[in-house]
Amino acid sequence: MESYQNAIVDEMVKRERGKQIHQNNEIYSKVGILGIPNGVGRKKIIIDLIQRDAMKWSNGPFIFSSYENIYNQGIIFRKNNFQCSKRKVNLIVCHRYLLPSWVDHLKEHNVSYHLYKNHSRIENWASISVILLRHSLLQTFLERHFCRIAVQRIILYNPQYFLLKKFTFLLYGFAWIVLDNPKWILSSVQKHFCHNFVPVNIDYYIFRQLNITRPFNDAERPILHQKCLYKCQKEIFLILKDSISSELYDLLERGKIEEVLAAFGSQLHCRNIYKHILDDYQNKLDAIELKIMRYEELGLTQKILNFQEKRHSLVERMTSFKRRIMNFTLDNACVICNGQMKDVVLLHCCQNVLCGNCILKLVHLGQACPYCRKKLLNDSITMLDETIFSENPNPVVAPTMNPPLLSRQEQLLRILDSIGDESCLLYVPNRESIEMFMEDKGCANYRIFQGRYLEKKLMIESLKQSQFQYLFVMDHLELLGFKFPHLHNFISFIPLKMELENFFLHKFYGEHRESIIHIHLFHF
CATH class of the missing domain: 3.30.40.10 (Zinc/RING finger domain, C3HC4 (zinc finger))
Known part of the structure; x- marks a missing residue:
């Protein structure tokens, strides 16, 4: 996995330092898309990129930039040149659930950072390498600290969870959009914050050149999951x-x-x-x-x-x-x-x-x-x-040799019995479902994954020590910033779409996973 991460960082450094040449095309871009899945150390990759500090960013106090108005296929064009102040700082924007995990990673790699909160003041910019903030404060932060001031690098981490549309004019040395499904940028119907960096109507050829995706080989990331599908009685x-x-x-x-x-x-x-x-x-x-x-x-x-x-x-x-x-x-x-x-x-x-x-x-x-x-x-x-x-008062039912289908509740109880004493993560729609399962199971050996970051972290440690067996989650966003490489079983009581299924799957992959994870899914 380390070789995979180094190859990604090398490619990102190459993107930041110059133009892309592909066949007869030269593409100039200050925007890149990191489209690799969860579970491969994306935070570590970004931190390595920041620590290398290989981007072309002069030590002068100003940044020189320009924009062009092109007419008649480039025969007539106007180029406006201007300069503005700049700050050598990296801006990481993410969902609020991901802030604590980012803080842990930055501390682990000895990166100087500032966790921006509402109305907080920043006095010594020279000693800060990373500004970390949640997406809901971005508009206020830019208006207060980066009005006519350029930032070295801005990183949008999982922008699909951002509820943000407005945007203040911002100059930057380079911008990275990090998400596991890059095509989401083009499929989003409404105007989104990330469309200020990559427009919806961008040429698909250029979009593919901006995107960094590198497939795995079996040595870098072996397939360690087994999907089990259960056909249930239709409700x-x-x-x-x-x-x-x-x-x-x-x-x-x-x-x-x-x-x-x-x-x-x-x-x-x-x-x-x-x-x-x-x-x-x-x-x-x-x-x-x-x-x-x-x-x-x-x-x-x-x-x-x-x-x-x-x-x-x-x-x-x-x-x-x-x-x-x-x-x-x-x-x-x-x-x-x-x-x-x-x-x-x-x-x-x-x-x-x-x-x-x-x-x-x-x-x-x-x-x-x-x-x-x-x-x-x-x-x-x-x-x-x-x-x-009344359409068919005396229906003739053909004899069948297949055993009768079970309901989801009955099927779930059978799965829990087959798991035995192993720990399990369960995705359920509401608290009533949890009470129903535990009443049928006849035990209270479970926790609900919700609360503050430290509470969730202690809950995971207790699960590792087998202090309880079943961990329920009702909102998949509660899992942001957490991994479960030690778990061997996952059950979804709700039929999952492909995007959500991949989201859960990557939560069980990590650098230390060696055993098979069993994914139990229901369909009708």
């Missing part, structure tokens, strides 16, 4: 994804059933979300029918055709919604008896369905919901409408 609320807005679906996924019902205008006379959706479809169809009748009286043929198309589309969506619910009961087994669902009952607490006989037994025994672990009451169940299944 019925996923059927709603195409029938309700994304905001309501997010509430439903977090277990906010009452808020979703309130959004439908529920007055507690009906607590069945599916009934509300069907009523909403029917109300829209009735409104369209009235408009068609009105336009027929007025003789507006084009309007009639338009609303007939809308009616046809709405009927198809309504039929598809009913069919998805019917197919769910045919394709999924009851999580209690593992048999085909009969007399389907809807649970108010989590909007899942079970066999009527099974759920009535749980109600009489006073047990909890097998999905969300809330207590089941007599008024917390609803029979699904028979009209939903």
Whole structure:
């Protein structure tokens, strides 16, 4: 890994000292993109670059710069030359969660630094090599200390986590943008702070030349992870994804059933979300029918055709919604008896369905919901409408030799049993999920990864010493600035996108990892 880091630093020094020549092209740039993944010592690479101090930066008090206005393909151009004061200092801008880890690295390498806080004063600039600050203070810092003053080097570390759009005019010797997915700069729709350094409409050929990416070989970074995918029983609320807005679906996924019902205008006379959706479809169809009748009286043929198309589309969506619910009961087994669902009952607490006989037994025994672990009451169940299944009242289910799929909760408990006494990091959506898991597991041997930097650091040390076994995280940003090269198991209870999956994966790689990390992921 050290040879890999030295090669990256050599390439960065080369970029800072001169132009790039590629085939017949000469590219002049004071901006570079370091597009290497997490877990390879990016902070160490940047610190080595600062300590080498090989950039062309004169010892004079002023910097001479210019900008050009080019017309008619370079036949006519105007060049404005000017000078301004400068300071030999490196500016590192990052997320506030990363500040403590940066401080530790700078102290470890004996680099003089100043951690900038709101309204803090800097008197002796000559003794400071690095200014470290969080992104939310950057605008104030530049206006106060670098108005018409140039900085030697500015480093934007993980700008994808910046909530920053405004920008004060800044002169700099060189700017580095450090992130693991450089194409994010081009894919960001809104105007972002980093677009003041690399514009969105930049030529892709030039963009590739600015980017430093160096693939690994097996000796530098061997593949030490094993991905385990688990196919689970589909939860019925996923059927709603195409029938309700994304905001309501997010509430439903977090277990906010009452808020979703309130959004439908529920007055507690009906607590069945599916009934509300069907009523909403029917109300829209009735409104369209009235408009068609009105336009027929007025003789507006084009309007009639338009609303007939809308009616046809709405009927198809309504039929598809009913069919998805019917197919769910045919394709999924009851999580209690593992048999085909009969007399389907809807649970108010989590909007899942079970066999009527099974759920009535749980109600009489006073047990909890097998999905969300809330207590089941007599008024917390609803029979699904028979009209939903009227399309095929006597379905013929083909016999299958495959074992019934488990729910995510059941699958998770099996994974935890297979892990045994090994430590594990779990990514879950909310605290209710943690309580449910630990109640089923029958232990309180866990911690939630949140709090201040020192608290998290002590938590990791306690995990290394096996003082507890399960470490839960609810927000992936809490992991910024931390590595887990000693862990061997990671479980995500939430289906992950590729970017987030890579984010977690790189958290387990480090200079000292030698054993395999098992990544357990769910999909439906």
